[in-house]
Each structure stands twice: as structure tokens, then as C-alpha cells.
Amino acid sequence: MLDIQKIRADFPILSQKVNGKPLVYFDNGATSQKPQIVIDADAKYYQEINANIHRGVHTLSQLATDAYELSRGKVQQHINAKFAHEVLFTSGTTHGINLVTNGFASILKPGDEILVSALEHHSNIVPWQMLCEKTGATLKVIPMNEEGELIMEAYDALLSENTKVVTVNHISNALGTINPIKYMIDKAHAVGAAVLIDGAQAVPHLKPDVQDLDCDFYAFSGHKMCGPTGTGILYGKEAWLNKLPPYQGGGEMIKEVTFEKTTYADLPHKFEAGTPNIAGGIVLGTAIDYMNEIGFEAIHAHEEELLQYATKRLLEIEGLKIYGTGKNKASVISFNIDGIHPYDIGSIIDKLGIAVRTGHHCAQPIMNFFCIPGTIRASFSFYNTKEEIDSMVEAVKKAQTMLS
Incomplete structure (x- = not known):
């Protein structure tokens, strides 16, 4: 109790x-309220260790880097990712989904199919439509019934060797339906498709175990689980993150730059160009700690x-x-x-x-x-x-x- x-x-x-x-x-489905410990943690960062991360040798930069990477580790443990570098900081679920769709633009071709569910938020529809326009792939919809549940028989029938991606929310933001994603992931993998789960509405209510689910990608936002706005996480399996090209170019995501050629940094930095929301990333870890303490x-x-x-x-x-x-x-x-x-x-x-x-x-x-x-x-x-x-x-x- x-x-x-x-x-x-x-x-x-x-x-x-x-x-x-x-x-x-x-x-709360739009955004959760913030406990005082989260509000204080945000102020504490700016009052005590405000500095850019990863690149500085001075003390504040090292303190900020340590706190930021500690938070990444907290997320890894929270969702049971195999490696910390499978955890990417984003600005939210929408950012994470767009990162993945951008990567698949170099993979998909005409005749390939993407399955999206009838229960999706626009953020998990529009990026895939844009991807289809770029690649010639086809978007197909998993239908729902009057109770607001996805029809699994129809899903099974839609799956084929042409299915390259299945994307579905864990929990519907509009209806609250909890989808049978474990079943859906297993079925998708049986035909060789990758699976992205939109977990924005799930993480305030449960702890997703990405290894047990065996999803290829899992995206969520920090602000719906007592964390700050402008924060989010994209989990991706190491093999997939290595396969996808970078989403943005800039500082931090490079290994070496010349005017002839640029080589990219290792994971996770390959997908984290520029100065991130450092305070937000650190404070997201505080919010996760708070919710886990409640249980x-x-x-x-x-x-x-x-x-x-x-x-x-x-x-x-x-x-x-x-x-x-x-x-x-x-x-x-x-x-x-x-x-x-x-x-x-x-x-x-x-x-x-x-x-x-x-x-x-x-x-x-x-x-x-x-x-x-x-x-x-x-x-x-x-x-x-x-x-x-x-x-x-x-x-x-x-x-x-x-x-x-």
C-alpha cells in the first residue's frame, strides 16, 4: 500500500x-507532475556542476560527465538493457522514433512493408509515412476492434517475408489499451522483421524488460515518468545501432574529421551529436530512482x-x-x-x-x-x-x- x-x-x-x-x-498521459527531489536536482546541477560533458579535462566537466553517464547506467538497469551503450539520450519519444526511421531510409526499398497499428499516436505514424515516401515501402495497418484492442488474427495475416518493420505502442495513449507486445515481437521476428515499441505511455506504469521482450528498439519520454521535459531514451540492440547510419552530424558523434572523410564515434555517441540536455539527462536518473523507491x-x-x-x-x-x-x-x-x-x-x-x-x-x-x-x-x-x-x-x- x-x-x-x-x-x-x-x-x-x-x-x-x-x-x-x-x-x-x-x-498525466500528457505529462506527469514533478516531485521536489527532481526539481531540486535540476537546480543542483546548474548551481554546482554546470559544464559541458565528455570533452573537458577540468573538474566540473568531469563531474558533469560522470553524473550524465551514471544516469545512462540507471536507465540501462531500469530497462534491463544488455549494454549501457544501447541506451541513447534523446529529447523524447518522437525524437527516438525519427532517429530510427531516418536510419531505415538507407535500408528499405520498394516492395518492403512496414506494419503500424491502428492505436498509434501520430508520432508513431507520420515518421513511418515519411519513410515510405522516401523509400517506396508500403505502410500497412494492424486493425482494432470495438473494444480498442488490436486484432491479432489480422496481425498474423499481415506478416510476410516482405515485412521489414513492425511498430506498435506498448500502451495506447488515447484508450489505455495494453498491447500484447511480447507476442507481436516474437511473431515479427519469425518473419525477419525488426520491431520498435513506443513506450511513452508504458514507462509511467511499469518497468519494461527489453531483453525479455526481445524488442529491437524501445522509445520513451522522461517527462511522463516524473522527469523533466525535453528528455527521452531510445534503446536499441547493439547490432541494429551499429547497422544504422548516424541521425545527425556534428560534435561528439565523430572519431576523426578531415575534409576528405569523417569517421564516426562508437556507440552511444554516434547518435548523440552536439551538446545534449545535460541537466535533463542527469535529472531523468533522479526521477527513475524516485519511482523505483516507491515501487x-x-x-x-x-x-x-x-x-x-x-x-x-x-x-x-x-x-x-x-x-x-x-x-x-x-x-x-x-x-x-x-x-x-x-x-x-x-x-x-x-x-x-x-x-x-x-x-x-x-x-x-x-x-x-x-x-x-x-x-x-x-x-x-x-x-x-x-x-x-x-x-x-x-x-x-x-x-x-x-x-x-
């Missing part, structure tokens, strides 16, 4: 009021309890429909109320201090499937409470009355 009040005291923003009402923050098993149990409670309470509201009713879900609920636009509900409950996300959640194909303009999305974290859910339900009822 989590000591929720003790945990909530770690997050300064949760004690403030919005529009004169206590803040109820249910937009992901305890986080999962608490969030599952919130999910079940919120589902029950929301379904008490007449005319409310939940989208995404699969058997395996994270703590995300997308819903609408008959005859009322989701934006209108979101705007009114904001006046009552309730922060939710409204719209298509960068997942327009999902909304098109359900023939809706968008949803109201409440996404819960380990620092949320049942009392906050009650406040949201009462706010939604009030908004429904005002708008009916």
Missing part, C-alpha cells in the same frame, strides 16, 4: 488551487484500483460512454457524454479545478474509427486519489446539467 498523502507532499504543484478550487490533475508493483496496484473505481463512478452518469474497454488497460479512461462536445465538458470542469485532456489526443485514426471528434481523457497517476475521482465525477455531472 502506498502512503498517498506522503507521496502527494512530494509534489508542490498538487497543493495549489486552480480557479479557486483545489487542483485535481488528471492529465512499480505498488504503483500498478494503486493505479489499477483507481481505474476500477473511476470506471464504476463514471458509468453512473447517464449517457456516458467509455471508449477503450479491453481486458488489459492502464489507468486511462476516455469518455464522452451523449450530445455534448468533449471540449465543452473539459472547459467547464477546468473552472472547477479539474484538469483533463480533451480532443483527439494525437490519435485521429482512433477517433475516426469510433466516428467521434474526440474524447475527454482522464489519466491517473500514483499520486491521485479516489476523492479526486469523486470531485471529477461531480464536476462532470454539473457540466452535463449546464450543457443539456
